[in-house]
Amino acid sequence: MGFLDNSGDIILDAVLTDTGRMRLARGDGSFKIVKFALGGDEINYELYDKTDSRGSAYYDLAVLQTPILEAFTDNAASMKSKLISIPRNNILYLPMLKLNEVFDTTATAKHSTGFFLIAVDADSQTELNNTFAGDPQQGILFGETPASNANRIRIDQGLDAAEIAPSRTLDPLLVETQYMIEMDNRLGHIVAAKEGAPRASISFVDDDNIASYYLSRGTDREYVTAIKDTTKSLNQAIQGPRGTKIVFRVGASLELNTSTYLFDTIGTTETIADTVTASLGASFQTIKSTIRVTGVNTGYRIDVPVKYCKKV
Secondary structure (H helix, E strand, O other), X not given: OOEEOOOXXXXXXXXOOHHHHHHHOOOOOOOOOOOOOOEOOOOOHHHOOOOOXXXXXXXXXXXXXXXXXXXXXXXXXXXXXXXXXOOOOOOOOOOEEEEOOOOOOOOOXXXXXXXXXXXXXHHHHHHHHHHOOOOOOXXXXXOOOHHXXXXXXXXXXXXXXXXXOOOOOOOHHHOOOEEEXXXXXXXEEEEEOOOOOOOOOOOEEOOOOEEEEEEEOOOOOOOEEXXXXXXXXXXXXXXXXXXXXXXXXXXXXXXXXXXXXXXXXXXXXXXXXXXXXXXXXXXXEEEEEEEEEEEOOOOOEEEEEEEEEEEO
């Protein structure tokens, strides 16, 4: 990997991702580029200097001459900061995604250790439930029987700005209608928060075993719905106008449920204690990971910390 010198002519350096090359290698004529995205991962827009004494032509010179990385094929490491186009020039605030831990603090908040704890089998579910006093279920997801626990992960979308009343309608251009969830396919899968709803369908799994799920407001109503509360409520994470929310649970993979192989290979053993109740805790094999949620329309993304737990 290296840098491209951007001080002279504009250079276009494009490569296909690993997934793109795999589809191209099929050789059946099905490979077609129908969408593309632009990003600004290397750009520091604070270099824009409107006080430059040489005139407006030099205000963005430092930005334009920033060295940029050569194109590389690892889709998991590229395009972290995507650019968006909004055909209006009077937008003062941009929408964001925010983890809602206040809607129901016993059901949507992280565990006091800072993770959502996913119990991968029945014994682990029982152990985690019996370990803590007070509200033992806070931040604990049941990976074997997700529907038997009310806990869930909820992410809200909208303008998190106190200057605009939440009763105002969010501009349709800023409403997120589709989300992409990315997670390690070896560890788990996405499940709807609504009891009895079908398991989410994987759109594709890349060469790094990262599964991508595309969930839309129109077709996946078990996951994506509009936020109807337009009041200054204490159980809302977004202060201003609100768009949609995505709610889901996480099921453990069969491998984590029935085997310790991945725990022995990429995990660790630790004592998990509730820092709020000062419980003694219990010993678990654990694997730390993240679940990435991206708004397809805006490109805004958030990483949710999770920890898969298996009773020792």
